[in-house]
Every structure is written in C-alpha cells, then in structure tokens.
Amino acid sequence: MKWAKLSRRAAALLLAGLSLWWLLGSGQAGLAAPALALGDADTQLPAGAVGLWERLALGQSPYLRQGRILASARQPEAESAAPEAAEAPASPPPSEPAQEEEPPVEQGKPTGAKIIAQTFLPADGSAYPNADGVYLDNRAGVDVDMAALAQANITLTGQGKGPEILIVHTHATEAYTQTDQDGYSQSDSYRTTDDSHNVLRVGDEIAAAFAQAGLNVLHDRTLHDYPNYNGAYTRSRQTVEEYLAAYPSISIVLDVHRDAMGDSDTIYKTVADPNSLPGCAQVMLVVGTDQNGANHPNWRNNLSLAIALERAMNQEAPTLARPINLRTSAFNQQLSPGSLLVEVGTHGNTLQESIAAARRFAQISAPVIAQLLGK
Numbered sequence: 400m401k402w403a404k405l406s407r408r409a410a411a412l413l414l415a416g417l418s419l420w421w422l423l424g425s426g427q428a429g430l431a432a433p434a435l436a437l438g439d440a441d442t443q444l445p446a447g448a449v450g451l452w453e454r455l456a457l458g459q460s461p462y463l464r465q466g467r468i469l470a471s472a473r474q475p476e477a478e479s480a481a482p483e484a485a486e487a488p489a490s491p492p493p494s495e496p497a498q499e500e501e502p503p504v505e506q507g508k509p510t511g512a513k514i515i516a517q518t519f520l521p522a523d524g525s526a527y528p529n530a531d532g533v534y535l536d537n538r539a540g541v542d543v544d545m546a547a548l549a550q551a552n553i554t555l556t557g558q559g560k561g562p563e564i565l566i567v568h569t570h571a572t573e574a575y576t577q578t579d580q581d582g583y584s585q586s587d588s589y590r591t592t593d594d595s596h597n598v599l600r601v602g603d604e605i606a607a608a609f610a611q612a613g614l615n616v617l618h619d620r621t622l623h624d625y626p627n628y629n630g631a632y633t634r635s636r637q638t639v640e641e642y643l644a645a646y647p648s649i650s651i652v653l654d655v656h657r658d659a660m661g662d663s664d665t666i667y668k669t670v671a672d673p674n675s676l677p678g679c680a681q682v683m684l685v686v687g688t689d690q691n692g693a694n695h696p697n698w699r700n701n702l703s704l705a706i707a708l709e710r711a712m713n714q715e716a717p718t719l720a721r722p723i724n725l726r727t728s729a730f731n732q733q734l735s736p737g738s739l740l741v742e743v744g745t746h747g748n749t750l751q752e753s754i755a756a757a758r759r760f761a762q763i764s765a766p767v768i769a770q771l772l773g774k
C-alpha cells in the first residue's frame with residue numbers, strides 16, 4: 400500500500416516534469432506563447448502578459464478554461480513596425496458647410512509703407528468675360544454666360560409691405576486710413592468699434608441715399624467681427640435669418656465691407672476718375688457661388704443683379720465700379736435671392752473717399768432696385 404502511494408506520487412511528479420520540459424522546449428523552438436481569453440473573445444490576456452507558472456495556475460480555473468486559447472506560430476512583429484491604420488467609417492457630408500472665413504489681405508500699415516492710388520479697370524483685350532460693358536473677375540472657376548445673365552429675369556422674393564432692403568456688416572469694425580479729419584481709436588490694425596469711422600458709417604450713407612430715393616431700408620449695426628473675428632460669417636448669417644423671418648418683405652440684402660490690398664511695403668487705394676468723380680474710391684460687387692459646397696443653386700440670379708447694378712454704374716459714373724468678383728464661397732448669399740457683398744474702398748482709402756463712393760453707388764443703384772421692386 401505504501402509502495403503503491405509512492406509509485407503514484409512518483410508518476411505524478413514525472414508527468415509534471417515532462418509537462419514542464421515540453422512547455423519550456425516549445426518556447427525555445429520559436430512558438431509564441433499563447434494568449435489567454437478570459438471567457439470572452441473581447442477580453443484577452445496577450446502573449447507575454449503572464450509567466451509560465453501563472454499560466455499553469457490560470458489553466459486550473461474552470462472559468463478561464465471556458466475561454467479560448469489563442470496561439471500564433473509566428474513571433475510578434477518588431478515594435479518599430481507601425482500598426483496598420485484602421486479605415487475610418489465614412490460619414491455623410493454636412494448639408495450646409497460652414498461659411499468660409501477669408502482673412503484680409505493686409506490689415507495693418509507697416510512703418511514706411513507706401514500708399515499708391517490706382518484705378519482698377521480691365522485693360523483693353525482683357526481675358527475677363529464681359530457683357531454690356533460689365534467685366535467679371537471669375538475666381539470661382541465656373542462657366543458663366545455673361546450675355547445670357549445680363550438679359551435674364553432677376554428674381555426677388557420679398558412679399559408684402561415693409562422693409563425692402565437690409566444692410567448688414569459681417570466685418571463691421573473694418574476702417575480706413577486715418578487723417579487729421581478722421582482719426583479713431585483702433586481695436587486692431589485698420590479696425591475700430593467707433594461706428595462713426597468704420598464701415599457702419601459707409602452703410603449709413605448707403606441707407607440714407609436709398610431712403611431719399613423712396614426705398615424702405617433697415618441698417619443692422621451689429622459688430623459681428625468683434626471681439627472675435629473668426630466666426631463672423633456664422634454670426635451675420637444668424638442676423639440675416641432673423642431679419643428675413645421678421646420681415647418677409649425684404650428683397651435685397653447687402654453685406655457692406657471695405658477691401659484690403661497690398662503687402663508689407665505697398666498699400667493700394669482705389670480711386671475713380673478724379674476728373675468726373677473727385678475724391679472718390681471705387682466699389683466692387685462680390686458674388687458668391689456654391690463651389691465650396693454651400694446649398695446655393697441660384698447664385699446666378701445674384702450675378703444677374705450685380706450685372707444690372709454695375710451696368711448702371713458704368714453708364715452714369717464710369718470708373719466707379721471695379722470688375723464684379725465671383726468667388727467660391729457663398730458669403731451667406733444663399734439665404735435670399737438679391738443678396739450681394741459690396742466692397743467700398745480699401746484700407747488705403749480715407750473714410751471720406753469711401754463715403755463718396757458709397758453715396759454714388761446707392762444713388763445709381765436705387766432706380767434699378769426700385770424698378771425691380773415694381774415701384
């Protein structure tokens with residue numbers, strides 16, 4: 400009996416020794432240590448996480464034995480090898496991309512910068528598409544039939560009695576070159592919250608000329624670009640939407656800005672012909688498109704409106720208008736037919752030169768708009 404017990408113990412020890420020898424020998428033969436699954440295919444102990452004796456102990460657990468034991472016949476790849484990136488799931492594009500913010504070209508006047516006055520008009524033989532003497536600076540890269548758009552019917556959707564024109568300023572703090580007559584405290588380079596010296600003052604001039612011509616005008620004075628420049632178009636979009644909801648009669652929306660042209664050495668100011676329009680900056684109409692993804696299928700209607708206004712300016716005050724600027728961004732013009740962006744002067748111009756340009760633009764545009772409104 401005693402010898403029988405000793406024989407069984409010896410056999411057990413021999414079996415354990417053989418098992419240990421096999422495991423050690425397998426590891427030396429180049430097989431990767433197996434990974435233990437803790438009863439769940441998604442909860443695994445990777446190879447090398449536990450030692451040999453821990454594996455022998457874990458193997459005695461009925462719970463762990465229910466899990467899978469995953470083994471690989473290959474050595475793990477070197478740590479320096481980068482794991483293959485998982486493919487991200489496709490996501491649908493937004494229905495309305497955020498409005499592109501376009502930073503100003505040059506907002507400050509460096510010490511010693513030279514201001515050059517220039518009249519910006521297409522040269523003879525210019526490649527700019529044109530019709531009825533109206534030229535287009537096509538930066539959107541889309542096909543445009545200027546002749547057809549010049550003759551197209553212009554759609555305006557205002558209904559009922561009430562305000563007909565809304566003037567807003569996405570970049571309301573934009574200001575001009577200071578003079579002894581027009582000095583201001585800067586909120587930033589060529590910017591001020593003083594609404595008697597920024598583009599709000601220019602908007603006032605446009606609104607006054609429209610009102611004098613018998614048009615019903617609203618002039619919003621929100622500083623959408625202050626204290627933060629970024630996000631200004633998002634904020635002005637909300638403003639326009641609120642006005643359109645409150646006043647269904649609005650047919651024309653003008654976002655009035657001032658332009659910026661130049662570099663660290665040279666700043667350009669726009670000037671109309673000094674013989675016919677002395678002390679007057681130039682005006683540029685900007686038309687947005689759907690090329691940046693905005694839901695704006697009717698942008699050509701706005702381009703037709705711009706052509707009509709520019710044609711009138713060219714007939715009554717040649718050199719007042721720069722070529723129409725067609726851009727990839729929508730500039731919130733998808734919100735309503737009859738929407739345009741108006742650049743009055745540049746940061747090289749003075750406030751008085753820009754006021755003169757704004758006044759003349761509105762005086763010439765008012766009869767065109769009145770006719771479109773059936774007045």
